[in-house]
Amino acid sequence: xxxxxxxxxxxxxxxxxxxxxxxxxxxxxxAQGKNSGIMNLASAYQETGFSHPHAIIDFFTNHQVDFVVVxxxxxxxxxxxxELRSKGIPTVGPTQAQARLEGDxxxxxxxLRNEIGWGSPAWLSTSSVDEAKAFMDExxxxxxxxxxxxxxxxxxVMGIQLQDDQDTLNYISHLIESDGExxxxxCVIGEEFSRMAFVSDEVLVPVPLMQDxxxxxxxxxxxMTGGMGAxxxxxxxxxxxxxxxxxxADVFLQEVVVALEKTTGASYxxxxxxxxxVTESGIKLIEFNVRLGDPEALNLMAVLDCDPVKIFYxxxxxxxxxxxxxxVSQASVSKYLVPNAYPDPxxxxxxxxxxxxxxxxxxxxxxxxxxxxxxxxxxxxxxSRTLGMVGLGVDPGEVSTHIDEFLTRxxxxxxxxxxxxxxADVIAQKSKRMDEIRSDR
Ligand code: GLY
Numbered sequence: 151x152x153x154x155x156x157x158x159x160x161x162x163x164x165x166x167x168x169x170x171x172x173x174x175x176x177x178x179x180x181a182q183g184k185n186s187g188i189m190n191l192a193s194a195y196q197e198t199g200f201s202h203p204h205a206i207i208d209f210f211t212n213h214q215v216d217f218v219v220v221x222x223x224x225x226x227x228x229x230x231x232x233e234l235r236s237k238g239i240p241t242v243g244p245t246q247a248q249a250r251l252e253g254d255x256x257x258x259x260x261x262l263r264n265e266i267g268w269g270s271p272a273w274l275s276t277s278s279v280d281e282a283k284a285f286m287d288e289x290x291x292x293x294x295x296x297x298x299x300x301x302x303x304x305x306x307v308m309g310i311q312l313q314d315d316q317d318t319l320n321y322i323s324h325l326i327e328s329d330g331e332x333x334x335x336x337c338v339i340g341e342e343f344s345r346m347a348f349v350s351d352e353v354l355v356p357v358p359l360m361q362d363x364x365x366x367x368x369x370x371x372x373x374m375t376g377g378m379g380a381x382x383x384x385x386x387x388x389x390x391x392x393x394x395x396x397x398x399a400d401v402f403l404q405e406v407v408v409a410l411e412k413t414t415g416a417s418y419x420x421x422x423x424x425x426x427x428v429t430e431s432g433i434k435l436i437e438f439n440v441r442l443g444d445p446e447a448l449n450l451m452a453v454l455d456c457d458p459v460k461i462f463y464x465x466x467x468x469x470x471x472x473x474x475x476x477x478v479s480q481a482s483v484s485k486y487l488v489p490n491a492y493p494d495p496x497x498x499x500x501x502x503x504x505x506x507x508x509x510x511x512x513x514x515x516x517x518x519x520x521x522x523x524x525x526x527x528x529x530x531x532x533x534s535r536t537l538g539m540v541g542l543g544v545d546p547g548e549v550s551t552h553i554d555e556f557l558t559r560x561x562x563x564x565x566x567x568x569x570x571x572x573x574a575d576v577i578a579q580k581s582k583r584m585d586e587i588r589s590d591r
Contacts, residue, residue: 151459152176154210154239155192156200156230157221158185160486160519160538161444165219166191167515168451168458175459178213180206187518200225203233211237217466218242220420223299223441227253231420240466242421244440247414251406252440255297255333262435265409269402269435272336282322282334286315291337294321297329301376303493307337311373340429341390341584342436344380344446345399348461350470351417354404358386358453358477359396360446361580362425366493368570375493376535379485379571380445381546382453386477389577390584395433399426402435419465430590448484448517448540453477480542483549483572486519486535487557487565500531502564512556515540536565547574 153169155162158181166188169175176193182200189195194213198205200222207230210218218234220226220243229246243249250257256275263270274285275297286292286308294312296304312318325332344360362380366372383389387396407418423439423446442450451458455476464470489496505527509516517538522530529537539556543549550572557567570576 151463152178152213152215153459154213154215154218155179155188155221156206156218156225157181158183158188159221159444160517160535161442161447162221163187163518164448164451164538164540165221165442165458168454169219169462172457172459178210178215180209184522185518186521186523200228203228203230206230207233207237210234210239215239217463219462221441223249223252223439226440227299240463242419242462242466244418244420245414245416248410248416248418249440251410251438253299255295255437256331258438259333261406261409261413265413266402266405269433271338271434274334275331276334277326277331279319279323279326282332283319285334286318289336292318293335293337294318294325295333295335296325297331297333303374303376305374338427338429338434340427340587341580342425342427343388343391344423344425344443345396345403346421346423346443346446346450347403348465348470348475349407349422350419350465351468352404352407352411353470353472354400354407354422355470355472355475356400356403357450358382359388359391360443360449361388362443362446363568363571368568373493375488377443377445377486378488378568379483380443380449381483381550381572382449382481383546384479384481384544389581391428395428398433399424402433406438417468419468428584430587445484445486445538448515448538449482452482452484452515452540452542453480478542481544481546481549481572482540482542483546483553484517484538484540485550485553485567485571487537487539487562487567488535489531489533489564490566492534496531496533499533500564502529502531502562503527504529504537504560504562508560509539509556512552513541514553514556531565545574546572546577
């Protein structure tokens with residue numbers, strides 16, 4: 151099959167590897183920049199600005215692709231799916247109107263309030279600093295969120311990234327000035343989990359639960375990042391999410407798809423990712439993504455035990471058959487290696503050495519992110535998440551240790567990563583903490 155793919159990050163490299171595991175795949179990639187991992191797999195690779203959708207449409211039309219998978223949220227927000235479908239090209243991804251679920255947080259909260267009736271913490275979308283102050287006085291600790299896309303880096307929490315009330319009000323004023331409006335939410339306490347699903351015309355097939363490690367350093371220290379790594383368990387669950395809470399999350403996702411289809415008048419055919427938190431008062435939706443998570447896609451593509459070409463084509467054409475989707479009964483861990491300064495800018499690209507064959511010999515999958523391969527073992531880190539390492543095993547702790555030991559034997563001084571992703575003690579502490587939080591219910 152001729153498959154189109156949009157995007158050139160680690161997520162898209164993981165997707166490309168999965169698609170190309172089928173020897174009959176021919177991959178055609180439209181990307182904003184180079185990704186040597188994807189380029190090695192692609193039959194054709196076109197670099198193009200995503201703000202010029204016609205170049206992307208022409209590329210896929212000229213190559214007569216059978217369907218397209220869209221990776222990045224920004225492209226979805228620009229309406230690329232609407233354009234591809236209007237040319238008769240089935241596409242994995244929501245329409246522009248549906249992509250507002252991720253790209254417009256005020257739209258998302260209003261949809262939940264009006265159509266679902268539960269799932270949100272206390273919130274206020276406002277263009278008034280006085281209203282914001284009144285909300286702060288009423289709710290206490292709040293989270294300040296820009297309405298649009300920020301790559302996970304614009305959200306600030308009072309008491310963490312925002313020192314005090316004045317700091318919080320300054321950030322609110324800044325966002326109102328730049329965006330016209332800001333979203334404020336009650337800061338809820340608990341453990342987060344990622345529930346992603348393949349969705350096609352109201353058929354949802356959830357994938358194993360995952361937990362993303364968003365902060366830059368071990369112990370959730372430092373700034374928020376795009377995500378430093380994620381893990382999943384062999385049984386597809388997480389120990390701190392009770393079965394009732396998981397069922398609630400799945401019912402919630404189903405209700406949201408139905409509501410979104412009703413509101414937009416179109417079938418939802420793509421990935422849906424609910425980022426939830428288990429709290430003292432049940433599960434809360436923190437945010438939606440209308441594409442696969444990054445790093446979660448690295449784990450997903452490693453545990454998927456069926457042909458992604460078949461499944462993604464079914465999604466794109468409204469024929470998703472849950473019986474065709476299978477996952478290995480293994481735990482997974484992904485860890486991103488990043489420049490030492492990340493998420494701060496690095497100035498100049500950072501050269502480093504790594505023999506990718508040694509990674510494979512250790513039974514690990516190497517995912518190319520924001521990186522250029524300049525020689526057999528020579529690389530340039532370009533600034534964002536550089537390389538992903540993914541492993542499978544009996545439990546996340548074992549895989550996490552395996553990745554750490556590999557990086558101790560093969561150090562890359564120019565890059566760093568989080569050791570605690572998937573660590574057994576860290577997972578046990580999370581379960582204990584959740585038990586304590588639940589006992590207050
Ligand atoms: N893992 C968070 C994200 O993909 O946005």
